[in-house]
Amino acid sequence: MLSIIIFLLNLLIETSVSLTVVVPPDPIxxxxxxxxxxxxxxxxxxxxxxxxxxxYRQDQFNNPVLLYNHGKIQDIQECFRNRSSLTLRSDQSGGLKDGDVSLRLEKLTFQDEGLFHCYVSGEHSYNSKVVDLKITSPSDSSDSSGLWKALFFTFLICSLLGLFGLILYRYRHKRTEKKPTKEIHEEETLERLLKAVxxxxxxxxxxxxxxxxxxxxxxxxxxxxxxxxxxxxxxxxEYEPTGEGFPYELCAYGAKIFTSGCHYWEVELAxxxxxxxxFWMIGVMKHGNLPTRDRSxxxxxxxxxxxxxxxxxxxCTNTDPLIRFSLTPRPERxxxxxDYDHGQLSFYNVTERKHLLTxxxxxxxxxxxxxNPGAGDKSCLKILDLPKPVEPDEPSPSLSNMVVVELDVKASDNL
Structure with missing residues (x-):
């Protein structure tokens, strides 16, 4: 059995887009x-x-205004508590049974203005659209003083909550410096599972x-x-990059094809x-695909x-939009x-004996x-020959095996 995995995020990556979400074309x-x-x-x-x-608001996928799942509302952003809910878009609407997933917002403030993403996903399909909300001043100026006070109070509460969250995050991060948490969300692909451990x-x-x-x-x-x-x-x-950024098209592929089972390999990066x-890129892809220069x-x-x-x-992993994070120390192996059958691709820092992410x-x-070895590094990318599991009665590895490894290392001089 592998080490006990601590789930920090569950992202389920969908492979089809057939569900269609509709919103009004003009701002609300x-x-x-x-x-x-x-x-x-x-x-x-x-x-x-x-x-x-x-x-959810722009760039706040993991901090939704409202999240409905498993038949009930699971989460509401702090600033929208007690003033947001799912509702009917009209008297003729049949509600959720009729595919109506409209959002109701009460006690609006100027901070509510902006883009709201409506994201709907099922077992095999997903889609999202954006609603633009514009906030104007009320026509009755006599109430403006009270409204501005309410606005300031709401802004103050949200700011204090944000500051408290930042302090708590830094405190926890300081106590767990060796346990970085990598939050990755995917907008183009809704299967959102990343286990960062x-x-x-x-x-x-x-x-x-x-x-x-x-x-x-x-x-x-x-x-x-x-x-x-x-x-x-x-x-x-002789390779000269034709553009800025990582050369995603500079790929090679393994000769072995996988359609089931559990398979493990190691790559030397130093x-x-x-x-x-x-610079490097390592993973798997569907047989017959051709990578392009465009990461998207x-x-x-x-x-x-x-x-x-x-x-x-x-x-980074190939999510959309791109989410970057740090790994310390930089992996050398x-x-x-x-795990094809369970749909998991896991990465490990072998030198540090740490599970990085799945x-x-x-x-x-x-x-x-x-x-993909990237471009410009002095070190090569080397696929290692791994020893077979040693049975109790088997002798220790022979000297000939050690010689083969040494010859592989010297072979890098011919590149």
């Missing part, structure tokens, strides 16, 4: 202190009682699932170089005395799952565990390992 205008309905509905009508309904890993148990991985020479990017044993990979000295690689095309819904190290820009999806079709 309302006065300060009034009540407004932000219309949003499913077309054609579909019963939404068993769906997830998430209303730092539990000690059991390397022996992982290596029970070890498979031999080699690079497929037939599908190698022309600006990459690989050794004869198809284990060591790097960018060509060749002393050179420092660990700053490399999503789970398009058949790509990976962890990317983008030098000083930090680390990365372990990859593909991305979960619903895999289908054939998958192959994905490698």
């Amino acid at each position: 205008v309302a006065h300060v202190g009034s009540t407004v309905i932000l219309p949003c509905w499913i077309s054609p009508p579909e019963n939404a009682e068993a769906l997830e309904i998430r209303w 730092v539990e000690d890993m059991n390397i022996e148990e992982l290596r029970e699932h070890a498979v031999e991985i080699t690079i497929d020479r037939e599908r190698l990017h022309p600006d990459l170089r690989v050794t004869k044993d198809c284990k060591i990979l790097r960018d060509s000295k 060749a002393p005395p050179n420092p660990p690689k700053n 095309d490399l999503t789970p819904s398009a058949g790509f799952w990976f962890l990317c190290s983008d030098g000083p820009r930090g680390f 990365l372990g990859v565990l593909l 991305i979960s999806s619903r895999f289908s079709g054939s998958l192959v390992p994905l490698f």
Whole structure:
């Protein structure tokens, strides 16, 4: 068994988009202190009682204004407590049973103005649209003094709550410096599972699932170089990046194809005395896919799952929008565990014996390992030959095995 995994986030990555959400094309205008309905509905009508309904502000996916799931409201943002709810967009609406997921906001303030995302997802489909809310001053100026006081009071309460949350976050982060939490949400792909943990890993148990991985020479990017044993990979000295940012198109693929089961491999990212690689991308993809230079095309819904190290820009997974985070120390040897049947792709810092993160999806079709050595690093990307699990009666590894490893290291000089 693997080490006990602490779930911090559950992101379920959908692979199809067939559900259609509709909102009014024009902004919704309302006065300060009034009540407004932000219309949003499913077309054609579909019963939404068993769906997830998430209303959230710009860049606050994980802090929703209102979250409905499993048949009831699960969460409401602090600033909208006691003044937000799901409602009918009109007297003719059939409510949730008819696909009406409209949001009701009461006691409006100027801080409520802006974009509200209406996000609806089911087991195999999802969609989202944006409603623009405009707030105006009330026509009755005699009430303006009281409204401004209410506005200031609301703003003050929200600010204090935000400050308290920031202080609490920094306090917890200081106490758990070695346990960084990476929050990743996906807007294009709604399957939102990221388990970010730092539990000690059991390397022996992982290596029970070890498979031999080699690079497929037939599908190698022309600006990459690989050794004869198809284990060591790097960018060509003649390669000149054609644009800014990470060279996502600079990919190689594993020769082994996976359609089921549990498979593990390790990749060396440092060749002393050179420092660990700053740029690399490692994961899996659907067999036959072709990566492009545009990162927005490399999503789970398009058949790509990976962890990317983008030098000083930090680390990221292929979520949309892109979310960056830090990993300390920088991995020198990365372990990859593909659990096809359970839909999980896990990454490990083998040197530190730490589980970094797990991305979960619903895999289908054939998958192959994905490698990208980036550009400009002195160190190569090397796929390691892992030892088979040693039985109690088996002798220790022979000297010949040690010689093979040494020869593999020297092979990097030929790249």
